[in-house]
Amino acid sequence: xxxxxxxxxxxxxxxxxxxxxxxxxxxxxxxxxxxxxxxxxxxxxxxxxxxxxxxxxxxxxxxxxxxxxxxxxxxxxxxxxxxxxxxxxxxxxxxxxxxxxxxxxxxxxxxxxxxxxxxxxxxxxxxxxxxxxxxxxxxxxxxxxxxxxxxxxxxxxxxxxxxxxxxxxxxxxxxxxxxxxxxxxxxxxxxxxxxxxxxxxxxxxxxxxxxxxxxxxxxxxxxxxxxxxxxxxxxxxxxxxxxxxxxxxxxxxxxxxxxxxxxxxxxxxxxxxxxxxxxxxxxxxxxxxxxxxxxxxxxxxxxxxxxxxxxxxxxxxxxxxxxxxxxxxxxxxxxxxxxxxxxxxxxxxxxxxxxxxxxxxxxxxxxxxxxxxxxxxxxxxxxxxxxxxxxxxxxxxxxxxxxxxxxxxxxxxxxxxxxxxxxxxxxxxxxxxxxxxxxxxxxxxxxxxxxxxxxxxxxxxxxxxxxxxxxxxxxxxxxxxxxxxxxxxxxxxxxxxxxxxxxxxxxxxxxxxxxxxxxxxxxxxxxxx
Amino acid sequence: xxxxxxxxxxxxxxxxxxxxxxxxxxxxxxxxxxxxxxxxxxxxxxxxxxxxxxxxxxxxxxxxxxxxxxxxxxxxxxxxxxxxxxxxxxxxxxxxxxxxxxxxxxxxxxxxxxxxxxxxxxxxxxxxxxxxxxxxxxxxxxxxxxxxxxxxxxxxxxxxxxxxxxxxxxxxxxxxxxxxxxxxxxxxxxxxxxxxxxxxxxxxxxxxxxxxxxxxxxxxxxxxxxxxxxxxxxxxxxxxxxxxxxxxxxxxxxxxxxxxxxxxxxxxxxxxxxxxxxxxxxxxxxxxxxxxxxxxxxxxxxxxxxxxxxxxxxxxxxxxxxxxxxxxxxxxxxxxxxxxxxxxxxxxxxxxxxxxxxxxxxxxxxxxxxxxxxxxxxxxxxxxxxxxxxxxxxxxxxxxxxxxxxxxxxxxxxxxxxxxxxxxxxxxxxxx
Numbered sequence: 001x002x003x004x005x006x007x008x009x010x011x012x013x014x015x016x017x018x019x020x021x022x023x024x025x026x027x028x029x030x031x032x033x034x035x036x037x038x039x040x041x042x043x044x045x046x047x048x049x050x051x052x053x054x055x056x057x058x059x060x061x062x063x064x065x066x067x068x069x070x071x072x073x074x075x076x077x078x079x080x081x082x083x084x085x086x087x088x089x090x091x092x093x094x095x096x097x098x099x100x101x102x103x104x105x106x107x108x109x110x111x112x113x114x115x116x117x118x119x120x121x122x123x124x125x126x127x128x129x130x131x132x133x134x135x136x137x138x139x140x141x142x143x144x145x146x147x148x149x150x151x152x153x154x155x156x157x158x159x160x161x162x163x164x165x166x167x168x169x170x171x172x173x174x175x176x177x178x179x180x181x182x183x184x185x186x187x188x189x190x191x192x193x194x195x196x197x198x199x200x201x202x203x204x205x206x207x208x209x210x211x212x213x214x215x216x217x218x219x220x221x222x223x224x225x226x227x228x229x230x231x232x233x234x235x236x237x238x239x240x241x242x243x244x245x246x247x248x249x250x251x252x253x254x255x256x257x258x259x260x261x262x263x264x265x266x267x268x269x270x271x272x273x274x275x276x277x278x279x280x281x282x283x284x285x286x287x288x289x290x291x292x293x294x295x296x297x298x299x300x301x302x303x304x305x306x307x308x309x310x311x312x313x314x315x316x317x318x319x320x321x322x323x324x325x326x327x328x329x330x331x332x333x334x335x336x337x338x339x340x341x342x343x344x345x346x347x348x349x350x351x352x353x354x355x356x357x358x359x360x361x362x363x364x365x366x367x368x369x370x371x372x373x374x375x376x377x378x379x380x381x382x383x384x385x386x387x388x389x390x391x392x393x394x395x396x397x398x399x400x401x402x403x404x405x406x407x408x409x410x411x412x413x414x415x416x417x418x419x420x421x422x423x424x425x426x427x428x429x430x431x432x433x434x435x436x437x438x439x440x441x442x443x444x445x446x447x448x449x450x451x452x453x454x455x456x457x458x459x460x461x462x463x464x465x466x467x468x469x470x471x472x473x474x475x476x477x478x479x480x481x482x483x484x485x486x487x488x489x490x491x492x493x494x495x496x497x498x499x500x501x502x503x504x505x506x507x508x509x510x511x512x513x514x515x516x517x518x519x520x521x522x523x524x525x526x527x528x529x
Numbered sequence: 530x531x532x533x534x535x536x537x538x539x540x541x542x543x544x545x546x547x548x549x550x551x552x553x554x555x556x557x558x559x560x561x562x563x564x565x566x567x568x569x570x571x572x573x574x575x576x577x578x579x580x581x582x583x584x585x586x587x588x589x590x591x592x593x594x595x596x597x598x599x600x601x602x603x604x605x606x607x608x609x610x611x612x613x614x615x616x617x618x619x620x621x622x623x624x625x626x627x628x629x630x631x632x633x634x635x636x637x638x639x640x641x642x643x644x645x646x647x648x649x650x651x652x653x654x655x656x657x658x659x660x661x662x663x664x665x666x667x668x669x670x671x672x673x674x675x676x677x678x679x680x681x682x683x684x685x686x687x688x689x690x691x692x693x694x695x696x697x698x699x700x701x702x703x704x705x706x707x708x709x710x711x712x713x714x715x716x717x718x719x720x721x722x723x724x725x726x727x728x729x730x731x732x733x734x735x736x737x738x739x740x741x742x743x744x745x746x747x748x749x750x751x752x753x754x755x756x757x758x759x760x761x762x763x764x765x766x767x768x769x770x771x772x773x774x775x776x777x778x779x780x781x782x783x784x785x786x787x788x789x790x791x792x793x794x795x796x797x798x799x800x801x802x803x804x805x806x807x808x809x810x811x812x813x814x815x816x817x818x819x820x821x822x823x824x825x826x827x828x829x830x831x832x833x834x835x836x837x838x839x840x841x842x843x844x845x846x847x848x849x850x851x852x853x854x855x856x857x858x859x860x861x862x863x864x865x866x867x868x869x870x871x872x873x874x875x876x877x878x879x880x881x882x883x884x885x886x887x888x889x890x891x892x893x894x895x896x897x898x899x900x901x902x903x904x905x906x907x908x909x910x911x912x913x914x915x916x917x918x919x920x921x922x923x924x925x926x927x928x929x930x931x932x933x934x935x936x937x938x939x940x941x942x943x944x945x946x947x948x949x950x951x952x953x954x955x956x957x958x959x960x961x
Contacts, residue, residue: 001583001609001625003632006600010590033649035563035682038591040913050920052913059559062683065653076558083894095585096649096683099616124585125613374601 006351006371008326008389012122013094014039015132021053021174022202027086029077031097031104034059046392047175056080070102077108088207092120118143130225133173137202138229144210149237156239159217165264166196166216171227172203177388178402179203185404186247192271195264214238218263225301225327247403248307249315250277277405279412283316295321297363299354299372300387302330306337308367308386311411322361362498365419380497382418478507481516502527551884557892560913561867563682564690569596571694572605574718575743577641580606584648611650622656630665642747647679686867688765688843691718695742699772705754713739713799714751717763720935730796733813734805753778758802765844767870784876786937788852789821817939824943825856831950833858838905841865841891842928851880857946861885862903924952
């Protein structure tokens with residue numbers, strides 16, 4: 001058993017839902033107890049989908065357990081077929097149904113539905129959401145495209161004269177971080193190269209589209225977490241090469257263009273010349289000089305973390321102080337990337353470990369998931385979101401890819417913005433002795449109200465309460481002398497938290513009971529790098 | 530039917546047979562939360578309690594999804610996720626649970642009451658949490674009490690999780706002193722602000738002592754015995770009421786305190802038990818009634834005559850439908866409830882318009898068909914259905930908000946009406 005407050009990933013059947021919901025004409029019949037329908041709201045609320053996910057749950061209850069849950073499953077599958085008339089069906093069990101050992105695959109086969117019915121075996125007590133999505137997509141691709149597979153060992157026929165090179169985009173799903181816009185951006189990149197996108201899958205694909213996955217010349221794996229397994233099967237079966245380079249960041253996009261062009265046999269030159277991002281110039285403009293060497297901590301899924309680390313170091317001039325992932329399946333990639341930054345990767349699913357690491361490293365910027373956003377908030381550090389899991393605000397209405405050149409622009413803005421805010425605040429606090437910016441006035445455009453603490457909601461109040469109590473239980477901290485406290489107030493707010501912690505740590509280490517102005521500056525020199 | 534019965538004595542009408550109502554019983558896919566969700570508000574209420582779900586990653590994910598931003602505030606709930614090794618043999622699972630609890634208590638020494646909350650997986654593998662609770666209680670006594678209940682989807686629907694939790698507390702309640710004066714026990718978690726308002730109202734009527742279950746602190750549990758009069762503040766407390774009645778408490782039948790009328794009738798039912806004279810009752814409630822009446826009057830124009838459809842969710846549906854039909858003149862199309870407790874809802878059902886369509890249980894696709902056919906002006910449903918129905922052109926009010934927002938009592942009657950008025954107001958404002 002594992003004590004868990006927050007999970008980076010849901011159970012594997014949620015991954016299967018992400019694939020089913022991404023597609024058209026597929027229905028998922030899930031053997032699951034009452035209550036598992038909660039997962040619907042991830043799609044209808046977080047991603048704001050305008051339709052219910054195409055999932056029928058058997059919703060068995062205790063009174064059904066003595067009876068025939070298998071019959072319940074059959075009824076649900078039969079009714080779902082009649083009502084939704086899907087072109088293909090996937091069937092499987094959630095964690096509880098896995099324990100009662102009905103066999104959804106066998107039961108569904110016995111119904112002799114006139115459509116492909118694909119059984120899923122998703123071990124809920126070992127695996128998680130991304131694995132579930134990957135496995136589901138692989139099983140669907142195998143079942144639907146497998147029929148048109150050439151005999152093993154057959155070489156791929158040459159592309160006919162005058163036919164455009166083509167590829168599939170694999171991996172985008174429902175509930176994917178920026179998948180919608182990444183697909184559009186990468187499709188445009190490939191179009192500029194003269195490469196046609198045959199099938200995007202699972203997002204937006206129908207079963208008949210999956211059936212023709214083998215037709216394209218090669219595959220582009222946008223998200224290895226969800227698409228690599230299927231792509232590798234396609235490579236074995238249809239001899240389709242894969243492009244695995246992630247087109248995130250300007251360097252990544254250029255490498256991606258060259259790799260795709262090489263496989264497609266086209267010239268990348270004109271595209272590389274014609275398309276560009278604004279971010280390299282922004283990064284060179286003198287305004288960005290203050291970004292130099294800012295220490296950044298990066299956490300998320302493997303793909304986004306590895307790409308972000310490269311962008312941070314080579315495109316923004318940051319120093320990567322720490323990086324890690326919750327995706328154990330791709331831990332190796334992150335370890336390898338971390339080594340190029342001379343750091344050791346943190347591989348964990350426990351956000352408390354991530355929090356401890358961030359607190360220890362005390363970076364200038366945190367790039368992570370929704371959880372790191374909250375950790376950063378608690379530690380008063382600037383933060384930007386680079387990876388799922390994310391909340392509703394990271395499924396934006398506006399166009400905001402992470403991939404391609406526009407993605408590089410989006411990344412520049414969204415990472416620099418929280419730091420830029422810091423500079424603004426700094427300037428404001430430099431004038432804090434002016435009457436408009438008196439020490440009591442919070443930096444705000446709402447002049448009249450700025451003296452008041454924002455009204456604490458119940459949740460915030462609870463949080464403060466918890467923080468206080470946890471502090472109270474620690475050893476008695478040093479007291480701040482009035483002059484030192486005043487001096488601390490003159491330090492820009494975005495480094496003030498660190499200055500306070502450093503001084504307190506310094507005092508604690510040396511058994512200093514009162515922090516004076518001397519202590520404050522002693523600590524500053526002690527910890528300065 | 531008794532829809533027009535005078536307000537002063539709703540209890541007199543409480544015997545109206547529910548069978549007279551048109552009740553549709555359905556089974557099929559249920560688009561509802563399981564009882565684990567109750568933890569999200571219960572842990573806020575009982576300030577020194579911790580809720581440890583023994584379940585799967587799905588359970589952790591569910592609570593995380595339901596708790597939203599609260600998860601980031603070091604809440605007092607967590608999940609012990611069962612993994613492969615635990616499934617191999619039960620003895621091992623018990624050791625594992627002890628280890629997890631020890632680790633938890635070490636991290637949170639401020640916890641005085643620990644609930645081991647059963648889930649579907651823990652029940653299917655027949656992990657005996659009541660024995661585990663007894664064992665752990667002994668280990669951590671006297672600083673920590675360990676109780677258990679089931680919040681699993683196979684046993685409980687949404688708010689029934691609160692019922693199961695409170696019912697597990699009942700054996701822990703101290704016995705009332707022999708010959709104690711009659712006391713009033715109010716069961717059902719209410720927002721602190723609502724609880725305080727009710728406390729003041731009962732004090733103004735000189736009803737004392739008044740106690741609440743759950744109490745805000747586990748060291749402060751209310752006593753119970755034959756002189757306890759039990760007033761339910763929530764309609765979903767079947768097991769809790771039964772357990773309290775088994776310990777001698779006598780339930781006061783009343784409608785639930787939603788809206789001005791509901792609140793008055795609820796208070797009146799208690800007042801009658803404690804022989805509060807009419808003058809005192811009026812003096813205590815007049816200001817609140819007047820304020821609630823005034824603010825409801827403001828919302829009536831936007832809601833009167835509008836039709837409303839309830840999908841099953843919390844068991845609050847029938848009292849809400851009563852409030853909306855009688856105090857705001859809405860038209861009730863269908864009142865869906867996961868479970869209709871005939872006795873506890875007797876006073877409510879008798880106040881619903883004659884022939885109101887009630888449904889118990891759910892077959893969600895069929896219910897959606899009925900809803901689409903009826904084209905109600907407003908549909909009360911869960912978050913999984915709300916946006917899809919909006920996209921189909923129906924206005925919706927998502928139901929879970931009705932559990933997290935203070936809605937009971939006079940001072941909240943207007944807020945409650947506004948929750949239903951706002952989606953319709955929004956529809957009128959949006960032109961694009």
